[in-house]
Structure formats: C-alpha cells, structure tokens
Amino acid sequence: MRNNTSRTRRGLRGAALTVAAVTLGMTVSARTASADSEQAPAPSGNKPAVLLVHGAFADGSSWAKVAAQLQRDGYQVTTAAVPLRGLTYDAAYIRSVLDGLPGKTILVGHSYGGAVITNAATGSPKAAGLVYVAAFSPDQGEPVGALDAKFGGPATKIGVPHEFPLPGGGSGQELTIAPDKFHDNFAQDLPESETTVLAAAQRPIAVASFMEPSGVPAWKSLPSWALVAKDDRMIPADGQREMAKRMNATTVEQAGSHAVALSQPKAVTELIETAAGSLQG
Numbered sequence: 001m002r003n004n005t006s007r008t009r010r011g012l013r014g015a016a017l018t019v020a021a022v023t024l025g026m027t028v029s030a031r032t033a034s035a036d037s038e039q040a041p042a043p044s045g046n047k048p049a050v051l052l053v054h055g056a057f058a059d060g061s062s063w064a065k066v067a068a069q070l071q072r073d074g075y076q077v078t079t080a081a082v083p084l085r086g087l088t089y090d091a092a093y094i095r096s097v098l099d100g101l102p103g104k105t106i107l108v109g110h111s112y113g114g115a116v117i118t119n120a121a122t123g124s125p126k127a128a129g130l131v132y133v134a135a136f137s138p139d140q141g142e143p144v145g146a147l148d149a150k151f152g153g154p155a156t157k158i159g160v161p162h163e164f165p166l167p168g169g170g171s172g173q174e175l176t177i178a179p180d181k182f183h184d185n186f187a188q189d190l191p192e193s194e195t196t197v198l199a200a201a202q203r204p205i206a207v208a209s210f211m212e213p214s215g216v217p218a219w220k221s222l223p224s225w226a227l228v229a230k231d232d233r234m235i236p237a238d239g240q241r242e243m244a245k246r247m248n249a250t251t252v253e254q255a256g257s258h259a260v261a262l263s264q265p266k267a268v269t270e271l272i273e274t275a276a277g278s279l280q281g
Helices: 002-039 059-074 086-101 112-120 144-151 179-186 191-199 237-248 265-280
Strands: 049-053 077-080 105-111 127-135 157-167 171-175 225-227 250-254
Touching: 049 059, 049 086, 049 127, 059 171, 059 265, 077 086, 077 171, 086 105, 105 112, 105 265, 112 127, 127 237, 127 250, 127 265, 144 237, 171 179, 171 191, 225 237, 225 265, 237 250
Parallel strands: 049 077, 049 105, 105 127, 127 225, 225 250
Antiparallel strands: 157 171
16 A cells, blocks of 8 residues: 555656646746747737848858848848849849739838849839848949949859750850859958858859840839948949939938948948838838
C-alpha cells in the first residue's frame, strides 16, 4: 500500500509539474507574441502602400533593410523583382504589380529602377507619389544610356557583356559589373565582405534597357521626392541634382554610395515616410 501511495503521489507531483510547465510556456509564448506584435504592427489602412523597385546589377535584397523598417512602422511593403530585359517590358511588368495592389501606393525606385517607375506609374490611379533614391528620372524620349553618358557614370565602362537567348530565337546582350570593380564603383561605403556577396548575386541587365527611349514621365503629374547620394560613383551627385531639379522634386542629400539603401537605410526610410506623411495630409 505504501508503495502504491508513494507512486500515486509521485504521479500527481509529475502531473502538476507538467501543467505548470505548459502554463509557463503558454505565458512566455503569449508575451513573445505580444512583443513581436509591438515590433511589427499590422499595416495601417490610412497609410499608402510602398512598392520598392530595384535597379540594374541588384535584386530585391538591396531593399531589405529599408523594407524591414517600413514594415515595423506599419506600412504594407512590396519588393518587386524587375526583369531587367528592357525599359518598356520592365515598366509594363511593374505596372502589373502596381495594378495588383489594393490601394494608393508610393513607388520607390533605385538607379535604373527610377526610370522604371517613371514609366510604370504614368496614368495609374493607384500611384500616389514617386521617390527616387540615387536614381535615373528620364524625361520623355531620353534613354537611360544617354543620361549615364551625360553625367559621366561608368555603367557601360565597367560592365562585362554576356549573351542570353531570346524567346523567339537568337540572342541578346546583357551586362554585369566586373566583380573586381563592384566595391569601388557601386558600394564603396560597405565592407568588402558584404560587397563580394552582392557582386556574386547581381542581376544582369539587357543592354537594350539603356537604349530604349523613355515614355511620358509620371513625375510630370505626380509629386516626387529624391534622395541624392553625395558619394555616388554610378550616377554622380550632380546628375542626380539636375534630374531632381527638373522634376521639381523635394530633395534631400545624404552621404553615401550608390548602394545608399544598404549603407544608409535610415535616411532612405525617413524620406519615404516623409513622402507618405505628406500624401496622407
């Protein structure tokens, strides 16, 4: 009897400990969930959505730090994957992404992505404003390549050509930045350990993208903001200032390389949120 009673007591104590552990686990989980909820609030219905559009020699990860902060601040964020096959095609693709979003949206373009949003947003009822981050903002009829040459950017000088197959047969030509030139030209203010990875992951851009004339620019009908990266070696700062001035864009300047969204994500996020706040008002 004593043995049975002892086993029963031990069983009851074990059950009690199990219940306590489960209860504690549920409490900790609830607290963790609460903390996560505070750090990443649900998108607010009063805020415009944000569509982030990367440029040449990059992919959506170039927006990772900015996107994370915007999400923490309650914005609905979409990071698009630009095909980089030609300005007309790329703009049509980004327009299809914009059309699929639920409401008013700010389009943010970096580098060549600025030319893409310039065309994609034209005439869209969902486009609320444009933010250019170290970006091209062509006028009607201007090819990106002409602007690159005008401002003395090195894009076509440091590019390595490759052939790629075209859907209808034949081949086209695309460019990547030579890996040994990537750090010093694209992202000199980032550690080389980081830029080595970026160089390996870069997306090639079709040469045709530099040659196609731009269409009617959305910045002629939408409010625009521009961040000038003062240490940019891909699109020199004077060129960014000239394009921002003719857009009549609200402009800020920030020390940083062409990869300013990675090296100075706070400044980029602040400009986007300033634009969003202006549009809400």
